[in-house]
Amino acid sequence: MDAISSLMLQEGWRKGPWTALEDRLLTEYVQQHGEGSWNSVAKLTGLRRSGKSCRLRWVNYLRPDLKRGKITPDEETVILQLHAMLGNRWSAIARCLPGRTDNEIKNYWRTHFKKARPSRRARAQLLHQYQLQQQEQRRQYLQSLQLLQQQQNHNQQQLQLQQNQNQQLMMTMAAVMAMMNSLQNGGADQCCCGSPVSVPEQCCALPDEDDALLWDSLWRLVDGDGSYGDGSSGGDY
DNA sequence: AAATTAAACAACCGCCTGTGT
DNA sequence: CACACAGGCGGTTGTTTAATT
Numbered sequence: 499m500d501a502i503s504s505l506m507l508q509e510g511w512r513k514g515p516w517t518a519l520e521d522r523l524l525t526e527y528v529q530q531h532g533e534g535s536w537n538s539v540a541k542l543t544g545l546r547r548s549g550k551s552c553r554l555r556w557v558n559y560l561r562p563d564l565k566r567g568k569i570t571p572d573e574e575t576v577i578l579q580l581h582a583m584l585g586n587r588w589s590a591i592a593r594c595l596p597g598r599t600d601n602e603i604k605n606y607w608r609t610h611f612k613k614a615r616p617s618r619r620a621r622a623q624l625l626h627q628y629q630l631q632q633q634e635q636r637r638q639y640l641q642s643l644q645l646l647q648q649q650q651n652h653n654q655q656q657l658q659l660q661q662n663q664n665q666q667l668m669m670t671m672a673a674v675m676a677m678m679n680s681l682q683n684g685g686a687d688q689c690c691c692g693s694p695v696s697v698p699e700q701c702c703a704l705p706d707e708d709d710a711l712l713w714d715s716l717w718r719l720v721d722g723d724g725s726y727g728d729g730s731s732g733g734d735y
Numbered sequence: 736a737a738a739t740t741a742a743a744c745a746a747c748c749g750c751c752t753g754t755g756t
Numbered sequence: 757c758a759c760a761c762a763g764g765c766g767g768t769t770g771t772t773t774a775a776t777t
Contacts, residue, residue: 515745515771537762553763554746589765600765601745609742740776747769756759 512546516555520545524552525560558599565597569606577603578611 512520523543531542533556536549545552569577573595580591588600588607595603 513747534763549762550748550764551746557764558745586766604766605744609744738777740774742774743772745769745771748767749765750767751763751765753761753763755761 511548521560524556528556558601563597
């Protein structure tokens with residue numbers, strides 16, 4: 499409570515709903531003195547109301563030119579149009595609607611057009627929608643987790659396969675190198691494993707079938723066709 | 736029929752502006 | 757120019773009435 503309000507209460511200012519007697523006193527005052535000088539109402543009539551309160555009561559309730567009753571559809575249209583143009587300038591809107599007060603229009607707007615708190619039924623519906631949304635989000639989250647897991651397993655398998663292929667390639671390379679060496683050395687002194695042999699077949703030389711595979715791999719490498727292995731990995735070799 | 740909720744209305748409050756001194 | 761005061765304005769709150777559960 500501010501200083502003026504507490505002072506008003508100390509001095510015995512009345513607040514709250516107006517009585518019929520207060521209305522009559524105020525009406526008589528305005529008839530005699532005209533509108534304005536609201537602060538002198540209390541002195542001249544004995545009313546224990548502030549000037550502000552007197553003015554508000556007169557303007558919003560006692561003025562004889564006030565139009566009573568519901569807002570008509572035409573008036574509603576005007577209110578909507580003017581509000582779209584002027585915003586919350588209620589007094590400006592009220593000036594275009596004779597007999598209506600800014601307070602009345604403001605209340606009407608708030609009641610009918612300002613986004614109202616949803617009804618209980620609407621709130622329950624909103625809550626239900628929210629819960630369904632939450633369920634769906636949870637389901638999607640679990641699904642993506644599962645997908646991620648599958649992806650990781652797949653990657654693991656791919657890695658393993660790649661390692662195997664690399665190993666095989668290294669072995670092939672080593673065998674090729676050994677073969678080259680043996681060809682350079684007349685083909686008799688050393689085997690691919692380094693053992694001194696006169697005939698390669700007597701050491702660790704590959705059987706015919708493996709031998710063919712080995713040469714096949716070598717030509718692929720030389721051709722550089724990148725199709726080594728399962729054919730899915732292009733460019734890493 | 737009682738309890739609860741929403742709508743409508745009335746009044747108050749604080750801030751701002753215009754005016755007189 | 758600075759100050760005080762009255763009046764005006766928009767936002768907010770309180771109360772009553774009507775509708776719904």
